[in-house]
Amino acid sequence: MRIALIVVALGASFVCAPIAQAQPAEVTLGAIADMVPGTTFPASPETAPASISLPDAFAAAVRAAPIDGGREKTLFIAFRAGQPVLKAAIGGERYTASGECSHCDFPMPIPGHTHPYENPFSVQDLKLVMRYREPSLMVTTTGQIWLAVPTQRTLALTPDDVDQWLTTRFALFGNRLECPVRTPADGWASPSAMGRRVEASARVAASQLGIALYVSNPGEPLRRVAALDSDMEVLRGAGLTPDDLGVWENSLLRLMHAVGQSGPTGTVQWPQPSEAYPALDAAMALPVGGSGARRDQVSGLLNLDRIVRAAQSYWISALPTTVYTAPFADTSRRDLPFVSVQNSPDCSRILVMEGVQTFAPDSVTYSRGWARDRQSAVGITEGWSAMAPEDFPRGQVVPW
Structure with a gap:
């Protein structure tokens, strides 16, 4: 959760990539990794694959990584013959996945990290997905695996399209997503009210950034979660006083x-x-x-x-x-x-x-x-x- 990032400095401009190619019947993490650097990312979250398979051994290794104490780990994921392998899970600072691996010099098209609690991706996590234009994987202490996949809509964003105070806006005004409580079309993925507060902001931020969000409970593939739009003008860039x-x-x-x-x-x-x-x-x-x-x-x-x-x-x-x-x-x-x-x-x-x-x-x-x-x-x-x-x-x- 790289919490030190309060304001993300975006590049000068992004260039739209070619239209996404048709997805195969079964989509694997290896197929998602092959989409990097983005020429075959889905056109939009709505056209992203409905589900992505997870190899059992990899899922078990990732689910064993989280720790408590407010600490996070960086997950170093390699791909062999299209299959993901967790090579290392190294602890970082409190609330920061800053672990380093001196021997992990292989390409990592899908970086990963853990959260110390049960909450899903934060808005900061999703801004990094947008900034680096690469998928990101995260696992919680309750065993949920989350995946964020950028789309052509994400790649088409320019600095002028993205509020540079997006994180601050969600942090200061995300409480308005709680009241009144709105249940997404596919229900909440998080198991408690604590996690749902983060999930509500994550779903709205993913929709604004054109990112497809996936979640997997133990024994299940990654399933794409429905968008949760917001009519909060304070999150849409209106003038603030x-x-x-x-x-x-x-x-x-x-x-x-x-x-x-x-x-x-x-x-x-x-x-x-x-x-x-x-x-x-x-x-x-x-x-x-x-x-x-x-x-x-x-x-x-x-x-x-x-x-x-x-x-x-x-x-x-x-x-x-x-x-x-x-x-x-x-x-x-x-x-x-x-x-x-x-x-x-x-x-x-x-x-x-x-x-x-x-x-x-x-x-x-x-x-x-x-x-x-x-x-x-x-x-x-x-x-x-x-x-x-x-x-x-x-x-x-x-x-x-």
């Missing part, structure tokens, strides 16, 4: 701004939801240089981006509800304090909660929190009440 921010987004930005002003080390003291945040208001109102409609369209996002960058040591956009109040990168730490902004299960309330996340074994303990009605019209600092112990989420291993 502070007035577009809801209570969820405002609460999250307040936390990020507080930790971003605290420097790279030490535990952060942050204001409670009922307290004013004049410094954030000033940060959101900073003037943006340049002129013209494009400046007006992105000015709000540029200020959001400044806040996000300042909080990079504490906030991971792939885990968007969570702001750690101590830097998360130190893998020697067995626990991390956090503040989490979440929707209640029925989406009627906004929750802001303090707690501690423990790694290996993974668990979450909430200590205190505040809640207010999601639809309340009162000011951002009003309407909050203390949460009772029975109001905290149950069964999570990640604070989201």
Whole structure:
């Protein structure tokens, strides 16, 4: 999940590849690998193969790779006579698949990595698929194997077609995909609400980027999942102002701004939801240089981006509800304090909660929190009440 990538710098331009060729009756991972560098990628996600076979031995080896503790692994996949072989699975940093393999000098048309939890591809993962124009494989702790395959629609994108703040948009506004809950035509692939929050954003992002998404449960081939379109204008590139921010987004930005002003080390003291945040208001109102409609369209996002960058040591956009109040990168730490902004299960309330996340074994303990009605019209600092112990989420291993 290469979380360090908050903004992807795209190349100057992409060139459309020839029209996709007809797919064989049974599609293998070897056939997908042969599509690289893209001349025979499917024309669109809708015309991509409905299923892709998985060799049993390879699937078993990949499913044995994930680890807990917030750690990821890089999967080094070779192809022999068209068959995939897992040559190495090497651990990276916390929330980053940065493992290196000195003897893995073979071509890897399908790179891979693991996730430490059950969530599918993140938006960052899919932006890398778009950027490098190559398929990507990922496996979760629950044994699900996900595959992302770019299409001719992906290759036809230019920098002007792709919002460079796509990741930030999904991280700050993806909560709107939860409420009201919409079930995809083929159902959810993720086994829990925690995973579905990521899956909803991944399906919408894949649709915007022209990427075909596949998932395989143990004993099954990879099946293509249905697209999940979004009518969220804030994700489609509309001009953004502070007035577009809801209570969820405002609460999250307040936390990020507080930790971003605290420097790279030490535990952060942050204001409670009922307290004013004049410094954030000033940060959101900073003037943006340049002129013209494009400046007006992105000015709000540029200020959001400044806040996000300042909080990079504490906030991971792939885990968007969570702001750690101590830097998360130190893998020697067995626990991390956090503040989490979440929707209640029925989406009627906004929750802001303090707690501690423990790694290996993974668990979450909430200590205190505040809640207010999601639809309340009162000011951002009003309407909050203390949460009772029975109001905290149950069964999570990640604070989201």
